[in-house]
Amino acid sequence: MKTLPKLKTINDPIYGFITVPSKLVFYLMEHKYFQRLRRISQMGFSYIVYPGAHHTRFHHALGAMFLMQKAVQVLKSKGVAISAKEEEALYVAILLHDIGHGPFSHAMEHSIVENVSHEQISLLFMKLLNQKFNKQLTLAIEIFKDQHPRKFLHQLVSGQLDMDRLDYLKRDSFYTGVPEGTVNAQRLIAMLNVKNDALVVEEKGIYSVENFLVARRLMYWQVYLHKTGIVAEQLLVRVLKRAKQLTAQGVDLPASKGLNFFLKNTINLNDFSEEVLDTFSKLDDYDIISAMKMWVNNDDFVLKNLSKMLLNRDLLKIKVKSKVFPQHKIKEKRKQLADTFNITLEEASYFVFTGKLENQAYSMEKDTINLLKKNGKIIEVAKASDQLNLEALSTSVVKYYLCYPKNNKDSYRG
Amino acid sequence: MKTLPKLKTINDPIYGFITVPSKLVFYLMEHKYFQRLRRISQMGFSYIVYPGAHHTRFHHALGAMFLMQKAVQVLKSKGVAISAKEEEALYVAILLHDIGHGPFSHAMEHSIVENVSHEQISLLFMKLLNQKFNKQLTLAIEIFKDQHPRKFLHQLVSGQLDMDRLDYLKRDSFYTGVPEGTVNAQRLIAMLNVKNDALVVEEKGIYSVENFLVARRLMYWQVYLHKTGIVAEQLLVRVLKRAKQLTAQGVDLPASKGLNFFLKNTINLNDFSEEVLDTFSKLDDYDIISAMKMWVNNDDFVLKNLSKMLLNRDLLKIKVKSKVFPQHKIKEKRKQLADTFNITLEEASYFVFTGKLENQAYSMEKDTINLLKKNGKIIEVAKASDQLNLEALSTSVVKYYLCYPKNNKDSYRG
Amino acid sequence: MKTLPKLKTINDPIYGFITVPSKLVFYLMEHKYFQRLRRISQMGFSYIVYPGAHHTRFHHALGAMFLMQKAVQVLKSKGVAISAKEEEALYVAILLHDIGHGPFSHAMEHSIVENVSHEQISLLFMKLLNQKFNKQLTLAIEIFKDQHPRKFLHQLVSGQLDMDRLDYLKRDSFYTGVPEGTVNAQRLIAMLNVKNDALVVEEKGIYSVENFLVARRLMYWQVYLHKTGIVAEQLLVRVLKRAKQLTAQGVDLPASKGLNFFLKNTINLNDFSEEVLDTFSKLDDYDIISAMKMWVNNDDFVLKNLSKMLLNRDLLKIKVKSKVFPQHKIKEKRKQLADTFNITLEEASYFVFTGKLENQAYSMEKDTINLLKKNGKIIEVAKASDQLNLEALSTSVVKYYLCYPKNNKDSYRG
Amino acid sequence: MKTLPKLKTINDPIYGFITVPSKLVFYLMEHKYFQRLRRISQMGFSYIVYPGAHHTRFHHALGAMFLMQKAVQVLKSKGVAISAKEEEALYVAILLHDIGHGPFSHAMEHSIVENVSHEQISLLFMKLLNQKFNKQLTLAIEIFKDQHPRKFLHQLVSGQLDMDRLDYLKRDSFYTGVPEGTVNAQRLIAMLNVKNDALVVEEKGIYSVENFLVARRLMYWQVYLHKTGIVAEQLLVRVLKRAKQLTAQGVDLPASKGLNFFLKNTINLNDFSEEVLDTFSKLDDYDIISAMKMWVNNDDFVLKNLSKMLLNRDLLKIKVKSKVFPQHKIKEKRKQLADTFNITLEEASYFVFTGKLENQAYSMEKDTINLLKKNGKIIEVAKASDQLNLEALSTSVVKYYLCYPKNNKDSYRG
Numbered sequence A, B, C, D: 001m002k003t004l005p006k007l008k009t010i011n012d013p014i015y016g017f018i019t020v021p022s023k024l025v026f027y028l029m030e031h032k033y034f035q036r037l038r039r040i041s042q043m044g045f046s047y048i049v050y051p052g053a054h055h056t057r058f059h060h061a062l063g064a065m066f067l068m069q070k071a072v073q074v075l076k077s078k079g080v081a082i083s084a085k086e087e088e089a090l091y092v093a094i095l096l097h098d099i100g101h102g103p104f105s106h107a108m109e110h111s112i113v114e115n116v117s118h119e120q121i122s123l124l125f126m127k128l129l130n131q132k133f134n135k136q137l138t139l140a141i142e143i144f145k146d147q148h149p150r151k152f153l154h155q156l157v158s159g160q161l162d163m164d165r166l167d168y169l170k171r172d173s174f175y176t177g178v179p180e181g182t183v184n185a186q187r188l189i190a191m192l193n194v195k196n197d198a199l200v201v202e203e204k205g206i207y208s209v210e211n212f213l214v215a216r217r218l219m220y221w222q223v224y225l226h227k228t229g230i231v232a233e234q235l236l237v238r239v240l241k242r243a244k245q246l247t248a249q250g251v252d253l254p255a256s257k258g259l260n261f262f263l264k265n266t267i268n269l270n271d272f273s274e275e276v277l278d279t280f281s282k283l284d285d286y287d288i289i290s291a292m293k294m295w296v297n298n299d300d301f302v303l304k305n306l307s308k309m310l311l312n313r314d315l316l317k318i319k320v321k322s323k324v325f326p327q328h329k330i331k332e333k334r335k336q337l338a339d340t341f342n343i344t345l346e347e348a349s350y351f352v353f354t355g356k357l358e359n360q361a362y363s364m365e366k367d368t369i370n371l372l373k374k375n376g377k378i379i380e381v382a383k384a385s386d387q388l389n390l391e392a393l394s395t396s397v398v399k400y401y402l403c404y405p406k407n408n409k410d411s412y413r414g
Helices: A023-030 A032-039 A044-048 A057-077 A084-096 A105-110 A118-132 A138-144 A151-157 A163-176 A185-190 A203-224 A227-248 A257-264 A274-280 A285-295 A301-311 A327-341 B023-030 B032-039 B044-048 B057-077 B084-096 B105-110 B118-132 B138-144 B151-157 B163-176 B185-190 B203-224 B227-248 B257-264 B274-280 B285-295 B301-311 B327-341 C023-030 C032-039 C044-048 C057-077 C084-096 C105-110 C118-132 C138-144 C151-157 C163-176 C185-190 C203-224 C227-248 C257-264 C274-280 C285-295 C301-311 C327-341 D023-030 D032-039 D044-048 D057-077 D084-096 D105-110 D118-132 D138-144 D151-157 D163-176 D185-190 D203-224 D227-248 D257-264 D274-280 D285-295 D301-311 D327-341
Strands: A009-012 A016-019 A192-195 A198-202 A317-321 A353-359 A370-372 A378-380 A397-404 B009-012 B016-019 B192-195 B198-202 B317-321 B353-359 B370-372 B378-380 B397-404 C009-012 C016-019 C192-195 C198-202 C317-321 C353-359 C370-372 C378-380 C397-404 D009-012 D016-019 D192-195 D198-202 D317-321 D353-359 D370-372 D378-380 D397-404
Touching: A009 A057, A016 A057, A016 C185, A023 A032, A023 A084, A032 A057, A032 A118, A044 A105, A044 A227, A057 A084, A057 A151, A057 A163, A057 A185, A057 A192, A084 A118, A084 A138, A084 A151, A105 A118, A105 A227, A118 A138, A118 A274, A138 A151, A151 A163, A151 A198, A163 A185, A163 A203, A185 A192, A185 A203, A185 C016, A192 A370, A198 A203, A203 A353, A203 A370, A203 B203, A227 A257, A227 A285, A227 A301, A227 A317, A227 A353, A227 A397, A257 A274, A257 A285, A285 A301, A285 D285, A327 A397, B009 B057, B016 B057, B016 D185, B023 B032, B023 B084, B032 B057, B032 B118, B044 B105, B044 B227, B057 B084, B057 B151, B057 B163, B057 B185, B057 B192, B084 B118, B084 B138, B084 B151, B105 B118, B105 B227, B118 B138, B118 B274, B138 B151, B151 B163, B151 B198, B163 B185, B163 B203, B185 B192, B185 B203, B185 D016, B192 B370, B198 B203, B203 B353, B203 B370, B227 B257, B227 B285, B227 B301, B227 B317, B227 B353, B227 B397, B257 B274, B257 B285, B285 B301, B285 C285, B327 B397, C009 C057, C016 C057, C023 C032, C023 C084, C032 C057, C032 C118, C044 C105, C044 C227, C057 C084, C057 C151, C057 C163, C057 C185, C057 C192, C084 C118, C084 C138, C084 C151, C105 C118, C105 C227, C118 C138, C118 C274, C138 C151, C151 C163, C151 C198, C163 C185, C163 C203, C185 C192, C185 C203, C192 C370, C198 C203, C203 C353, C203 C370, C203 D203, C227 C257, C227 C285, C227 C301, C227 C317, C227 C353, C227 C397, C257 C274, C257 C285, C285 C301, C327 C397, D009 D057, D016 D057, D023 D032, D023 D084, D032 D057, D032 D118, D044 D105, D044 D227, D057 D084, D057 D151, D057 D163, D057 D185, D057 D192, D084 D118, D084 D138, D084 D151, D105 D118, D105 D227, D118 D138, D118 D274, D138 D151, D151 D163, D151 D198, D163 D185, D163 D203, D185 D192, D185 D203, D192 D370, D198 D203, D203 D353, D203 D370, D227 D257, D227 D285, D227 D301, D227 D317, D227 D353, D227 D397, D257 D274, D257 D285, D285 D301, D327 D397
Parallel strands: A198 A370, B198 B370, C198 C370, D198 D370
Antiparallel strands: A009 A016, A192 A198, A317 A397, A353 A397, A370 A378, B009 B016, B192 B198, B317 B397, B353 B397, B370 B378, C009 C016, C192 C198, C317 C397, C353 C397, C370 C378, D009 D016, D192 D198, D317 D397, D353 D397, D370 D378
């Protein structure tokens, strides 16, 4: 039997040192499917607004695993039985929870593939790795799919207060330089407990939970849904949409082999054979950026200009309102653009478009955060909060945006 | 003319370096009335719960002045006219805003003096210093008293978003090790502006304001009103009440000269002659702790035991509820204690008592936080928040506590 | 059997949460001898320069215990056998290592007592507590005294790289706001190992060790031996010396009972009966400051003025040089002062005096830091460093200071 | 005249907010040549060891400009005359000092181009931008080239204590999570002054300077020259060398247009026409990674395997020693590899190779750090340090490394 290789602690600016808890975890981390996450930006194009935000899915996965180790420690110290197998399965499940992310994280879910979520692809990867690793991932998969009878195991991986969220809020707040979006993961974890196989928070943790929900809301509106970030993400989606459209029309666009495959084929969940999955595993941020760098020289007005905008950070303007933008205003702007550049209205619609932003700070539909009172009773957090109207937080906030070109483009540049 | 002495930057773990902006400020800082703040704990007895929280009023005053410098910079860069005189007056006003605090900050307002607030005493000190400094504080006093026509000057010193609050939340969160209570003072200040001579926050700062209000609420319930801290503060108030009572009965309690004066005399605002003020300026945390160290040997059961409890951190128990504790329960506990130790019921009431905790995260009564919309209109923040029900935050939360002795006191100690 | 009371984690701004590892440790922490450390400033009068530095011996002791828990974890994970009894003894020993500190930490060792070090008094306290706690501290005492055969146990408590130093450097750097003085305690601990029952550092940790030594040197010269801090400490020593002198002459100085005892009696190690020790346990920073607050009204010119200087931070001037100050210069300044204020030359010597500062960043005499090479050999760090001349760091640096009064004292104040 | 667009402050996790000081700076930042730096990793392949280290040249350039603003503020407050034109020139020069970096920063200087340093290319870019921006960069260029009579202007941009170094040490230490490598940029800048038009540090800053030099040394050996990082960098250099070799042999390798140009042509400084420079400006990390992603399918054993190693982080082994590795050992390993895989010895040399690491923490040859004594005299820091033997730091440390393949490659993976 091989001994665990030496590199087993990893420096992390947030937690100090992250220790790899087992050989299985180590070899999963070494696998090229996991190493690929080093090339997938955690926050997509947010670095266009927050230049510090270049951290990766790889790093986030390690961070979430670190927090899982802390959670296991805390729960065990409170007498919650967690077997060695369950423990390792938790580490594996959280490590791989995002392995299915495509380039630039969320932007790809509806452009590269057709309505396939990254969680679904994560599961496909886990199953494939399970074959390669002699069924050692079976329990982790069960937990990930929420098919394990002890519900809290799944909740630690995916739930209202899972290790994924705790890490990404902390990490994204750290790397963007938005310290007020931070959560005290350590304190929240210290207050976790298990009651009837479900995750609960000790009652005195209520202020920490409130703070977590409000910090999350702040991160959404101030960071994840930042106006400029939205423009960048929408441009990216449109670049790919246009590229697929041109490809369908028979244009041969330069692109990496992997990207080429997904431009040429419409892939939904059923199409994901092992071969398709392996092709998917070749895709990362670098394929997209490199393709755009070639496309800036393309003849197509749309593809060329969208690519240029993103690469040179010379973006569209954006307005955000709480009401829908009137159709006539959009049409007018499209018409004007079409006239100026002698393009079709359909082509103009790539530069003038509207959309919807939505966020719900706390969802009470699927899963709630439950507090454990001293008398052993359970109470839902929105009911326990004396003052901070958490039910308000559970209503969706919807906003609308309109993107359109700047005037006098480039006129001011050298 | 003297040049500014060399010590003009001060190390601060939070802001890095604090620079003294003028000679007047420097000499005020050097004055013994201000130096005294080095001996007054910013958070009273909170260090009994949070052992890191030994920072002082002195340090907080400097921090608030640092933030004021940032605010002046920001406002000026936005075209708000602030004259050199007004600027210095702002620094003086914020530097001295807490100079009237007595020992252990808030605990003293109703025990050492009779219903005299620290703000009133701060004003008395400012007036006295104004005499000593050739009327150089006149404008600062005007601002402090809110008698200056440009209202925002006062709001920067004392308002919903003043430099005092921004610093104390940041500083208290830092020193207690409750990072989720932090506020991003830098961002909030960057979003300040002035409209019609009143302070406003630019509209896009709404999430920062929400976060500020929720962080403040968290700090109140988790830190300032922490159960154990409440016990300590209440014990302190009772130690002094008992000491005054005994003194009134003719007992000659050992105490410093300054403390002795306030034990012997009932002082309300009208009694504050220059001499009384000077005597008050001799009082700080050290007088109280030293007196208690002597009082542990006193014959009076109450004084002796309350003092011992505080010094050895062997406190009363406390329960907190949202309902009033029934009178009969309190009486019963008092009776039991009186019987056990052969003391009167009145004496027992020093160890068994109830009280009320109240906090309002955002008060809409006196002063509101107003947002400046892009169209130049003003909107109150509670009305602008789309989701976080800020009006809920403006209702007072009330809780009740009951304090009573542990059983088997000391039985477990060596 | 009692269960461990609930308060078992403590907030720490540096480490997040500190967990109390056992009941014995908990009850020792609760003991009034330990609680007293809350009233003893970790850095003496350094807060006069660094206003953030009000942290206490209490907090440092907890921090060092936290690091000890980390060290035990690391060593065990590397296969070093540490029994449960040894583990607890390590926690007890590090928790109590500073329990013998007097008011204002080091300043008291040669003024309150006669050449009794705080380590000696710590040992006396440990022995007394051992009686009160049914001999449960025996092993801890053995380790503290370096009488345990497994030398590394003592080295973790007191050695070149002990948990005491790691915590105080980190903590003092944090609270003073001198971040460049920080050490990476986590990394240093992660590289510890044990060879032949002695503590070693893995070879690749050499840069961390170098950094630790240089950071320590920086903290000494920039913080601990800061000019203004030296003045304050020397004034404090002289205040007490003068108070003892006056007491010996029959003057009855106001002072707390505890302080009074040490002013009246000359106490060396042999005099430390249990009763004396208990009296000593009553002493803390509050006795000293309170006494000085009374002494500012004393008739004695020296006592009164020294006290005033310290309380109002209106200190002597100081010059620091690498050469001895000429005697005639000192005499001249004393003469001048004596003439001005009509005091004796001996009295003037309290205000004009010289002294020596000395620091050795790395001492090779008693104990060295040893590296464990990959081939299993041991090499002393000063020999292993390729470039940073560590032998230079082991030579003592000596500087001399001269303190003397400002001119025109008080003339510039309001 | 256009007003400065709204985006003028940028979030930075290290400094909080960075403000853009002028329109010229803003438009330079907006230029695609500068935006390109968003796609060039500051630390090359170091993220393979430190997963947090994905920050970019773009971010570093902004950080260095922020520090320059602080330095200008400090120097002006000390009476150093700096005109508005000089001030802006300093910002421009520091902003653009690294604009000539190629993909993966340093690795490219001897593979993409032939012995052309990034500074030389930065200068070419500045000159080109100067044309595009109506000669507004002339003074900045003069300062950058050290042709301005006031030497300190250049020293702030490029010298022993320039803003570049201060930012990269701070930033790299932050993003790698090696806090002990941090420098206190704020304190160092606060101690800067100018004497005879040259930069000096006030004498009391000596400990900060020492700390800076030692921290820099630590960062070199622990981070920049980390063994695993060296392997990655050397693999990258060899990938490109091989690609050039194959291209020269007529093999048509897939690559972006920009990369293709540099593979086909040998470019030295004289070849850098405006056209070549523009082609160079198209190159960034994405070209290299994308090319390697294609090359993993190439027929060439060397190109394919080197690319795979880097992408999947399945690197060569490395040994580091202070002595040269014997030639026969290297030959032996090459022979063995050649035999195993049936490749030539020349091909094997891509996998078995040796090299030299060198670092000098403080160079006294070109430029020294000078201290300004209180008496106005200048002393070189290595002579002023009483204990830390800085002359030792100025000797070069040389180490040698040997890279070679792992055994049983891939055998343990799923």
